[in-house]
Amino acid sequence: MARTSGRHRAVAVPTRSRRRGLVVGAAAVVVAAAALSSWAATAPAGPDGAAVAVAETAARPTLLEQARADREFRSADPSTSTAAPVPPAIELPGGGRSFFPDRRVVALYGKPGVDGLGVLGQQDLPSTIARVQATAAEYQAVSDRPILPTLDIIATVADTSPGEDGDYSRATSVDDLRPWVQAAADAGVYVVLDLQPGRSTFLEQARAYEELLRLPNVGLGLDPEWRVGPGQVPGYTRGTVGAAEVNEVQGWLAGLVQEGRLPQKLLVVHQFVDSMIADKMLIHADRPEIAVLFQMDAQGPTITKGLAWKDVLQDAPAGTAFGWMNFVTLDEPMLNPADTLAQQPRPDMVSIQ
Template sequence: MTSRHRLLPAAALAAAALLTVTACTTSAPEPETAELTVATPQAAVTAAASGTAAERAVETSRALWGSSPVVVLARADDPDAVAEAAEQGERIGVPVLIAAEGVDVATEIDRLGAATVATVGEGPTADDLALGDVDAVPAADVEAPAARDADSSTLVVVSGPADAAASATARAAGAELLALPEGVTDLQQDASVVGAMGASETDSTLVVGSAFTDRPHLEWSVAAARSGAELPGGGQQFFPDRRFVALYGAPGTSALGVLGEQDVAATVQRAADTAAGYQASSDRPVVPMLELIATVAAGDAGPDGDYSNELDPDRLRPYVEAAAAAGQYVVLDLQPGRTDFLTQARRYESLLTEPNVGLALDPEWRLAPDQVPLRQIGGVDAAEVNGVSTWLADLVDAHSLPPKLFVLHQFRSSMLRDRAAIDLSRPELTTLVHVDGQGSQPDKQATWRALHDGAPAVAWGWKNFYDEDEPMLTPEQTMTEVSPVPDLVTYQ
């Protein structure tokens, strides 16, 4: 026989007009036979990211609980009751749900097999829920049921205080809870979040909050954070919380830039010293970087006929390893001659799977079949750039890596043809346009301004030439006379 205990006059609840729930046709088990069982989602990543906290509370309960003889319930329009319900849910050790218009809490209560609804605040009553054999009693009068069968082996990441009910449900299930710091909406944004997620030994991840609604590539974002791998400077986000200062060149030769003027150890130290010269003028921490020319445009066709000499990845690896040990980033620069960028990028896949290695495309040296380096200035279409970025982003995704810096060199508009069509949608990459003009400062500044005109939303790099600039800017001048202030400053 149905048991219904009113807690408030029916008229008061009818006036609230909160609940539109569906009657359950399956009777719940009696309190003495109900069990308290938790669950661990089978999927590596699950999201409770619907539009309201009430919906997300149901999704969290569904993800973490197999059954419960009791649920705690409060009305969505009573914030104090929701807060108290969260406290009561943790005390009793059961799921917490929120009754709201359009949210089918009845189905979740039935799925859990709950025989008791522990209410907080002004209702709702069992009549309002239209449930079967379920008692509605004040939460304060409910004792904790028998201990749950186990803890949920789930890391629950909650994006904001609005999800107090979901957080309480997670704690009651014995899940590991991580609340994102205020203002943080991206898992890659905060070093403490990456550290905590990397340290977790749980089997799965549940992300809770509106911040995760329709988030593209969420599985990668979670997997990358859970890897615990951090970029030089901490965390897994390049900008705007750091600035890079780089040495440019190829190993073993001073003809292509200052990077090749000394051995590996001395190069890493020189990069650190050069970056340190910027810290006093920079409003962000400054991180040293090496830009290694991996493929060098050549004056003759060579055996493969592409007018580009490809360095063996093993020749570059000592730089990558030394930079990683010193907390420095590395970008591999491609000068492909008559071949295409993707063909050359694939050659360095083993290096690009390292978390501190990004990729640069140098269209000056991307030549047509009838062109030769230094006789013509090359260029590349957006379609080819997008082919490389898609491949690189997929590589990051496949290896659960932090985002990679994707650098596009440019000093003429023709070098990046149809630039507006370049795909910037992949969160696995941070795209930076590097302005490589040299010569007099008025000319360099004019090029800088011209390339910014109508530019997409990207980061920006500036290059200082020791021998070609007239004069070369000091670190302080670079920070004060170049506007907007570059995110990356490179020395050649």
């Protein structure tokens, strides 16, 4: 069905609510400045007593401590050591170095400080950490895998105005995101930085967040709906991305993993119609450094979402994972954890917007 708004002409967007992902002008970002050291890395228990699988910092070094120790190890003078040291293994929150099928991701989606872009922005930083852990506990009660609580943060937001750089996308600074990434690491929570690049490219925008992507608890999300070409404006034209660009991002991201001897990184590619990803079957899914996941982010009645789910599964290369997005106010109704995980195949990731 076509949707219209006071600002935009009708665009055929049959199942998606992400028009709410479009903002006009610079989005205000409110970043909590609370002391991150007050956050423990323990997780709440689910309704049946099952604990959420998060890192226990009392039992093992924090993720940032692991990364720091690894850098120190690689920079050490070998002539001062009488025995070959064993480098520390940097792990994901909750332990281990790979994503699927060892775990299931449950994420809150949105932009810090912006209520209208998803549930992540509806409360301050400490409350967001508590909320994602509580949500993860609800899913853990009905999950056959350990749950990894995750913050899916919109790092760049598509815009109808070009901005100073002309790319029709507003970026959140690394400085503003750093407290969120740090708090997540301290609490055993993963982070996905989501990109809506406008007329820029995914790789160009990803490079701006290299400092954060070199951390073991940070992955990347690509939202092709907001990736438009020259002469096109986000919101007036639904964007698309080709396999070559996705693979280019993968190659760069894999390089960061190799250089830092990091655990596997999650790469989320959003989709709700076939046209959003060209040559989908050519996307690489065999890089050990990257877990590629296609995220179904349609909204509306359950039957409509089910049809979009089938579209997302179609033409996916072997070895990819799949995610399902629930919309709190726009699904009819929003599925509960048990019904969400009853989808076939069972989603490897669930996001709540």
